[in-house]
Amino acid sequence: MRLRTVATVVVLLGLFGASVYMGYIVGGSFMAPKQKAPASTMPPPKARVVEPGRAPVVPSPPPQPAVIPEAQSVPPLTPRKQEARLYRVQVGAFLRRENAEAMAERLRKDGYRPYISPSPPYKVQVGAFKEKANAERLAEELRAKGYEVYIAQ
Numbered sequence: 001m002r003l004r005t006v007a008t009v010v011v012l013l014g015l016f017g018a019s020v021y022m023g024y025i026v027g028g029s030f031m032a033p034k035q036k037a038p039a040s041t042m043p044p045p046k047a048r049v050v051e052p053g054r055a056p057v058v059p060s061p062p063p064q065p066a067v068i069p070e071a072q073s074v075p076p077l078t079p080r081k082q083e084a085r086l087y088r089v090q091v092g093a094f095l096r097r098e099n100a101e102a103m104a105e106r107l108r109k110d111g112y113r114p115y116i117s118p119s120p121p122y123k124v125q126v127g128a129f130k131e132k133a134n135a136e137r138l139a140e141e142l143r144a145k146g147y148e149v150y151i152a153q
Contacts, residue, residue, distance in 0.1 A: 086128040087135035089142060090152045093121040100124050110145060125152065 091107060091114070094100040100122035104114040107126060117123040126142070129135045132151065139149045 084130055085153050086130060087132045088115075088125040088129075088152045089127050089135055089139045090123055090125045090150045091142065091147050092124045094124070095120055095122075097122055107147075112142075123152075 092100065092103045094103070097116075097120075100116045103124045104116055107114040107124070112126045115125045117125075127135060127138050129138075135151050139151055142149045
């Protein structure tokens with residue numbers, strides 16, 4: 001029992017020491033004072049000597065800071081109307097698009113118009129109803145034909 005306690009203390013001290021060391025490396029020395037950067041990091045311009053018979057080279061003016069236009073007023077956000085929830089009868093969800101296509105083809109042969117979601121998992125759904133009772137009727141009809149279904153919102 002005593003050995004386990006000693007081992008636990010050693011591990012905890014090791015973790016504490018490692019975290020302090022990483023903080024020192026990543027964040028720099030927390031004891032050293034911060035040094036301010038010099039006001040200008042560019043060296044002073046050198047005087048140019050012009051050779052006789054040559055035109056002097058005129059340096060281009062330094063770049064000017066970009067002008068930022070004043071902020072334009074933004075119309076206040078208006079709350080959206082609560083979108084009507086639609087009930088859909090989901091017949092399957094597949095990782096492979098080919099499997100979803102096969103299920104959709106089977107539904108088409110049975111006279112339904114399936115929808116396949118554009119990204120994985122590819123959900124194969126039939127119908128979009130405002131009332132849950134209509135979706136439940138379609139789900140029962142599909143179950144009677146041997147499909148495993150789920151009503152999604």
